[in-house]
Amino acid sequence: MSDVLVRASDLKVHFGDVRAVDGVDLEVRRGETLGLVGESGCGKSTLGNALLRLVEPTNGTVEFDGVDVTAAGRRELRALRRRTAMIFQDPYASLDPRRTVAESIGEPLAIHKLHQGRAARRARVGELMEVVGLDPRLGGRYPHEFSGGQRQRVGIARALAGEPDFVVCDEPIASLDVSVQAQVVNLLVRLQRELGLTYLFVSHDLAAVRQVADRVAVMYLGRVVELGDGASVSSAPAHPYTEALVSAVPVPEPSRERSRRRIVLTGDVPSPADPPSGCRFRTRCPKVFEPCPDHDPVLQPTGPEQAAACHLHGVTDR
Numbered sequence: 001m002s003d004v005l006v007r008a009s010d011l012k013v014h015f016g017d018v019r020a021v022d023g024v025d026l027e028v029r030r031g032e033t034l035g036l037v038g039e040s041g042c043g044k045s046t047l048g049n050a051l052l053r054l055v056e057p058t059n060g061t062v063e064f065d066g067v068d069v070t071a072a073g074r075r076e077l078r079a080l081r082r083r084t085a086m087i088f089q090d091p092y093a094s095l096d097p098r099r100t101v102a103e104s105i106g107e108p109l110a111i112h113k114l115h116q117g118r119a120a121r122r123a124r125v126g127e128l129m130e131v132v133g134l135d136p137r138l139g140g141r142y143p144h145e146f147s148g149g150q151r152q153r154v155g156i157a158r159a160l161a162g163e164p165d166f167v168v169c170d171e172p173i174a175s176l177d178v179s180v181q182a183q184v185v186n187l188l189v190r191l192q193r194e195l196g197l198t199y200l201f202v203s204h205d206l207a208a209v210r211q212v213a214d215r216v217a218v219m220y221l222g223r224v225v226e227l228g229d230g231a232s233v234s235s236a237p238a239h240p241y242t243e244a245l246v247s248a249v250p251v252p253e254p255s256r257e258r259s260r261r262r263i264v265l266t267g268d269v270p271s272p273a274d275p276p277s278g279c280r281f282r283t284r285c286p287k288v289f290e291p292c293p294d295h296d297p298v299l300q301p302t303g304p305e306q307a308a309a310c311h312l313h314g315v316t317d318r
Ligand SMILES: Nc1ncnc2c1ncn2[C@@H]1O[C@H](COP(=O)(O)OP(=O)(O)OP(=O)(O)O)[C@@H](O)[C@H]1O
Pocket: 015, 018, 019, 020, 038, 039, 040, 041, 042, 043, 044, 045, 046, 047, 204, 272
């Protein structure tokens, strides 16, 4: 069995002129949490959706457990739907307000024909609620009767209903009160351990990603510019963009925090409809050198478990 569960190869998703994902090669390993960070609009959600084939790629392939899902027929796609799930940023928007939470959690069971029959389904919904720390007796209530953290637990229970292997967590704590963020993160970590899940954890917040991720992929304008184990990426970033992201994260110790040097990127993020020629970070890069070669760099190893797409790390062409 390969240790890679999901593999994207030269994946592109364009919406008209907008190159939301523009040539991504990425592997998600079985049982890991791969963090995906980058500024708003860099293509994180689109990449997550494309890995689950919720959007059609413009180019490239996605393999799930060795099967090319971009070429999958209906049966294979149905199997993929069952083995994958998504946890959304805003459970309020992703849950149907007119359905009880038990109905919402039970819906994937009906879709995937699991635990058939009323009693079996009811029992399974109760079990799922318990797994995420909700009292099953609250199953008859509606989403608006729950707090934000509880609603996210409902969203997680719904995601787990099909017994997925791979879960894309798209900013799962961004809309929650700070006080409950840690509880939801701890729940996700516990569920991963207990159920052997593989996560893609999408966030604009490097500090949040660092807490949960084994490895981190950094995205900029539709491409992965750095990939590595969490410790290396955050303590010795190899790409100038990652360096800027790392420098923006506050340090808990006051003495180190006082001497923290922030790298403030100047200039606007270019439009994904018209990315700069050559390296697409060059218009904002503090380390741009003249002349950076005029093609887009590809990921090059910079350490045992680290790679960066930057001309500082050797010049290669695709
Ligand atoms: N369905 C769509 N149709 C057209 N453009 C889209 C669509 N979905 C996303 N985009 C555009 O693609 C680019 C990438 O968006 P995406 O939501 O993937 O980024 P993101 O990094 O997840 O940002 P955020 O954190 O704000 O969600 C943006 O310019 C966005 O406007």
